[in-house]
Amino acid sequence: MPSMVPEPYRIKAVEPIRLTTRAEREAILANAGYNIFFVKSEDVYIDLLTDSGTSAMSDAQWAGLMVGDEAYACCRNYDRLKDVISDIFGFCYFLPTHQGRAAEKVLFSAAVKAGDYVPSNSHFDTTRANIEAVGGHAVDFLISEGLVPTSQHAFKGNMDVKRLNRFIEDVGAQRIPLAMLTITNNFGGGQPVSLANIRTVKEVLSQHGIPLFIDACRYAENVYFIKQREAGYGNKTTLEVAREIFSYADGCTMSAKKDGLVNIGGFLAMNDERLYQQASQLLILWEGFLTYGGLAGRDLEAMARGLREALDEKYLQHRIGQVRYLAERLLEQGVPIVEPPGGHAVYLDARRFVPHIPQAELPGQALVAHLYLEGGIRAVEIGSVAFARKDEKTGEWTYPELELVRLAIPRRVYTQTHLDYVADVIIELYHKRDQIRGMRYTYEPPFLRHFTARFEFV
Ligand code: P61
Numbered sequence: 001m002p003s004m005v006p007e008p009y010r011i012k013a014v015e016p017i018r019l020t021t022r023a024e025r026e027a028i029l030a031n032a033g034y035n036i037f038f039v040k041s042e043d044v045y046i047d048l049l050t051d052s053g054t055s056a057m058s059d060a061q062w063a064g065l066m067v068g069d070e071a072y073a074c075c076r077n078y079d080r081l082k083d084v085i086s087d088i089f090g091f092c093y094f095l096p097t098h099q100g101r102a103a104e105k106v107l108f109s110a111a112v113k114a115g116d117y118v119p120s121n122s123h124f125d126t127t128r129a130n131i132e133a134v135g136g137h138a139v140d141f142l143i144s145e146g147l148v149p150t151s152q153h154a155f156k157g158n159m160d161v162k163r164l165n166r167f168i169e170d171v172g173a174q175r176i177p178l179a180m181l182t183i184t185n186n187f188g189g190g191q192p193v194s195l196a197n198i199r200t201v202k203e204v205l206s207q208h209g210i211p212l213f214i215d216a217c218r219y220a221e222n223v224y225f226i227k228q229r230e231a232g233y234g235n236k237t238t239l240e241v242a243r244e245i246f247s248y249a250d251g252c253t254m255s256a257k258k259d260g261l262v263n264i265g266g267f268l269a270m271n272d273e274r275l276y277q278q279a280s281q282l283l284i285l286w287e288g289f290l291t292y293g294g295l296a297g298r299d300l301e302a303m304a305r306g307l308r309e310a311l312d313e314k315y316l317q318h319r320i321g322q323v324r325y326l327a328e329r330l331l332e333q334g335v336p337i338v339e340p341p342g343g344h345a346v347y348l349d350a351r352r353f354v355p356h357i358p359q360a361e362l363p364g365q366a367l368v369a370h371l372y373l374e375g376g377i378r379a380v381e382i383g384s385v386a387f388a389r390k391d392e393k394t395g396e397w398t399y400p401e402l403e404l405v406r407l408a409i410p411r412r413v414y415t416q417t418h419l420d421y422v423a424d425v426i427i428e429l430y431h432k433r434d435q436i437r438g439m440r441y442t443y444e445p446p447f448l449r450h451f452t453a454r455f456e457f458v
Contacts, residue, residue, distance in 0.1 A: 002324075002325050002328030002332065003321070003324070003325065003328065004321060004322075004325045004416055005317050005318045005321030005325075006318070007318060007415065007416075008314040008315055008317075008318050009412060012059060017044075017045055018042070018045065019375075019376050020045070020376055022373065024043075025043075025373050025376060026373060028040075028043050029369060029372055029373060033442065033453075033454030033455060034365075034369050034439065034455035034457075035450075035453055035455065036368050036369070036372060036378050036380070037049075037450070037451055037452070039378065043376075044372075044376060044377075044378045045375065045376030046376065046377045046414065046418055046421065046422055047378045047410070048345075048380075048406075048407040048408050048409065048410075048422070049378045049379065049380050050380065050408050051258060051344045051345065051409060051410050051411060052258055053099075053257035053262075053263045053264060054263075054410035054411075055257075055261045055262065055263070055410060055411035055412055055413065056411065056413050057262065057263070058305070058309055058412075060305050060309070061261065061262070061301075061306055061309070062302075064298070064301040064302050064304070064305045065298040068297040068298025068299075068300075068301055069297040070296060070297045070298070071297070072289060072292070073289055073291055074291050075291060075292065075297040075300070077297045077298070077300035077301040078291040078292065078297075078300055080300070080301060080304040081094075081096065081267075081300045081301075081303055081307075083304075084304045084307050085267065085269060085307070087239075088239065088242050088243070088308075089216070089242075089246045089252060090243060090246050090247060091251060091270055091271055092270070092271045092273070093269065093270055093271070093273070093276040094268065095267060095268045095269075095279060095280065095290060096265070096266070096287075096291070096292060096294070096295055096300060096303075097265075097266045097267055097268060097287050097293045097294055098264060098265070098293065098295055099255055099256075099265065099266045100126065100215075100217055100253060100254060100255025100256075100257070100266045101126040101127075101130060101255070102266060102286065102287055103253040103254065103255075103266050103267060103268035104127050104130040104253050105133070105282075105286065106268055106279050106282045106283055106287070107251075107268055107270075108131050108136065109134055109282055110275060110279045110282055111177045111178055111275060111278075112131060112134050112135075112136040112177050112178075113134065113136070113177075114134065114135025115136070115175065116136045116137070117136065117137045117171055117175055117176050118131050118136055118138050118177070118178060118179065118180060119140075119159075119167060119168075119176065119179045119180070120138065120140055120141070120179065120180040120181065120182060120215075121140065121141065121142050121157055121159040121180075121181050121182055121185055121193060122140050122142045122146070122157070122182055122185045122186075122187050122188055123138045123182065124182055124186055124187065127180070127182070141163045141164050141167065142157070142158075142159065142160065142188060143156070143158045143160045144160070146188045146191060147401050147402060149189075149336070149338045149339065149347075152339060154192075154194070154225075154229040154230075154340075155191070155192050155194040155197060155225075155230075156185070156188060156189065156192075157182070157184050157185035157188060157191040157192050157193040158194060158197040159193070159197060161197070161200050161204055164179070165204050168204070168210070173208035173209060173210055176208070176210050177210075177211075178210060178212070178213050178250075179201070179205055179211075179212055179213070180212070180213050180214070180215055181198060181201060181212065181213075181214050181215070181249075182214075182215040183198075183214060183215065183218065183222040184218045184221055184222045184225070184342055184343045184344070185342075186218070186344075187382065187402075188338075188402070189338035189341075189342045189347045190221070190323075190341075190342025190344045190347070191338075192221070192225035192226065192229075192342070192343065193222060194226065194229075194230050195226050195244060195245060196230065198245055198248050198249075201248075202248040211250035211251065211272070212248065212249045212250055213249060213250060213251045213252055213253065213270075214245070214246065214251075214252040215252070215253055215254075216246075216253065216254040216259075217253075217258040218259050218343055218344055219242065219252075219259055220242070220259040220311050220316060221259060221316065221320060221342075221344060223238050223241045223242050223245065223311070223316075224238065224313075224316040224317070224319075224320050224343070226245075237313075238311040238313050238316065239311055250270060250271050250272065251268070251269055251270030251271060251275075252268075252269050252270075253266070253267075254266050254268075254269070256303045256307065258344070260303050260306045260307050260310065261307075261309055261310050261411060261412075262299065262303050262306045264295070265295055265299050265300070267293070267303075268283075310411075319343075319409075319412075322414075322419060323341050323344065323345065323409055324341050325416065325419060326341075326419045326423055327339075327341035327346045329419075329420070329423035330348075330423060330426060330427065333427045334430070335353070335426060335427060335430045336348065336349040336351075336352035336353050338404065344408055344409060345408040346406075346407045346409075347382070347404040347405065347406050347407070348367060348404065348405040348426070349402075349404060350363040350364040350366075350367050350403040350404060351363065351403045353367060353430065353433060354433055354436050357436065357437075357438040359383075359384050359388070359399040359403060360384075360397065360399075360438075361438025361439060361440065361458050362383075362384050362439045363383070363384075363403055364382070364383035364404060364405050365381045365383070365384075365385045365439050365455060366437060366439045366457075367379075367381075367405045367429075367436065368380065368381050368405055369439065369457075370429055370436055371405070371425065371429065374428065374429050375422070377407075377422055379405050379406060379407050379408075380405070380406050380450075381405055382402070382404045382405070382406050383400060383405070384397075384400060384403060385449055385450045385453060386400075386449070387400040388400060407422065437457045437458055438457070438458040439455045439456065439458060440455065440456060440458055441453055441454070441455060442456050
């Protein structure tokens with residue numbers, strides 16, 4: 001029997017959801033050009049598209065909205081948020097932003113110039129795009145286990161320190177204004193980074209005078225894995241582990257839409273005063289004054305409260321437990337997933353789920369379409385549609401190593417019964433996987449293909 005942790009909350013407000021019929025779903029999906037991004041939320045039964053901005057806020061957060069101070073400058077909620085960020089993350093300066101990518105844009109515009117390199121364990125797509133937008137190069141040095149779906153390594157999000165070191169020696173530290181660690185690593189399955197790895201990365205960077213920034217959007221989930229899996233941390237509090245993580249960093253970007261438990265919000269934090277001053281100018285230009293950064297006072301309050309709640313160990317135990325429960329139910333029936341399950345999502349391994357579909361026929365996208373048709377479940381493809389590259393001259397495709405379908409679990413939204421339903425639908429689909437057909441494009445946009453492409457079955 002898969003292990004489950006009961007919900008550490010009870011439900012006070014509900015939002016109806018509706019399961020459509022198979023015939024309705026066939027019409028809806030065809031109408032959406034077989035692109036799940038164009039299906040109306042009302043036509044989705046269980047929405048696992050993302051865990052970003054989809055959390056249920058607590059009663060304390062909703063109450064916090066009422067004490068929003070909507071003054072343009074120096075509202076009281078800014079001070080509350082500042083205290084929380086200083087307590088958990090410990091950086092000298094912080095700037096609120098409307099979401100994670102805004103923090104990235106401000107940071108890279110201030111710190112990176114054309115031709116520079118920014119190494120990471122694994123850059124998220126918005127991070128990579130913001131580095132490339134200022135002419136920089138985003139480079140990934142994930143450990144090799146991070147790309148093997150069946151590898152049981154406890155920290156598959158770790159950076160390959162040897163490759164990092166070699167890279168710094170090859171290109172020279174003067175062309176590397178900063179390095180990053182994404183915790184947890186969203187692309188490789190929500191896999192954590194160990195404290196030992198963070199410490200070693202910091203040591204290597206320090207020898208070359210390169211600052212370390214952390215993409216902190218799922219840091220609380222990473223903290224929980226460190227407590228569970230890394231020797232010496234089991235008896236520390238989540239706050240103590242978080243403080244140790246950030247003590248090795250010079251700053252962070254955060255999309256609070258994940259481990260900030262809010263529907264909108266983010267921030268950029270750092271220790272370097274000069275960088276803070278430069279970033280402040282850009283923030284005012286793009287986001288707003290230093291004390292609101294594109295958010296309402298009430299949003300800042302909800303974020304301040306959510307950041308604390310996400311470090312509650314009982315909450316994290318249930319949260320990670322939900323992901324593990326769904327993963328164990330699938331593994332019991334032999335459904336291929338990325339193992340061990342990560343912090344925010346279960347990732348189906350499409351290559352092994354539908355081995356009869358070649359990457360050219362978009363196996364991940366085919367699975368996404370079938371999950372919707374079978375059970376009204378919305379997942380997202382993280383494979384060839386998102387990442388295959390076409391050579392403009394020869395028309396030849398290069399396909400990504402991993403062909404995954406992400407089932408991201410929104411925080412505090414679905415119950416165990418919902419997860420059982422999801423598992424049942426996937427298991428049934430797995431039993432008749434031979435019937436799943438591949439897909440091809442009917443419209444293929446030039447960039448960010450996954451958002452607007454259209455498809456048909458082969
Ligand atoms: C997600 F399909 N993630 O996972 P923002 N860093 C990291 C993220 O996971 C992340 C951001 C920074 C999303 C939303 C999303 O093409 C896509 O607050 C590790 O969304 O700006 C966001 O934070 C950016 C999904 C974003 C996408 C872009 O679902």
